[in-house]
Amino acid sequence: MAQKVSTFLMFQNGDAEEAMTFYVSLLDEAKIVSLTRFGPGEDGVEGKVKQAVFLLAGQEYMCFDSDPRHSFTFTPSMSLFVTCDTEADIDRLYAALSEGGGELMPLGSYGFSTKFGWVTDRFGVSWQLNLP
Known part of the structure; x- marks a missing residue:
């Protein structure tokens, strides 16, 4: 295998x-x-x-x-990176994933992409959203 x-x-x-x-x-x-x-x-x-x-x-x-509690959880150091096709798509994902979570970088143009945002969702998972 x-x-x-x-x-x-x-x-x-x-x-x-x-x-x-x-x-x-x-x-x-x-x-x-x-x-x-x-x-x-x-x-x-x-x-x-x-x-x-x-x-x-x-x-x-x-x-x-995981039933046992650990002294660690998710960290933004590891994130799921999503390349979006349209501005409507990145806006929709940003709104849905940030609801109940947190904003690490607001949606904007940071020079390396047309539009980018970084959020932590309500479960603690970190997401980078990119519109090239």
């Missing part, structure tokens, strides 16, 4: 399914590929995401709900 690399998102508040469903609703070529939940007696909260695979713009991501 050939090696494969996938981005893996660990959610600590039981938000994996909600986050994954939200992301799939926003981007093209997006769908939930598989979803396995913790069952009774397993090492996780019953009914929460044990492992899920989803596609965003045809790229595979994985996620799960």
Whole structure:
């Protein structure tokens, strides 16, 4: 079997399914590929995401709900970078992803692209949005 690399998102508040469903609703070529939940007696909260695979713009991501609390969470140092086709698309994504989250760089022209913005969504995941 050939090696494969996938981005893996660990959610600590039981938000994996909600986050994954939200992301799939926003981007093209997006769908939930598989979803396995913790069952009774397993090492996780019953009914929460044990492992899920989803596609965003045809790229595979994985996620799960971590029951143990860790001293770390997501950081903007690692972000999902989305290249948008239209100004309407970047505006829509920026509004949806920043709602309930935070603004790291407001939408604007920073010299390296026509329009760019950087946000943290309500789940703590960092997104860079670019209109070349």
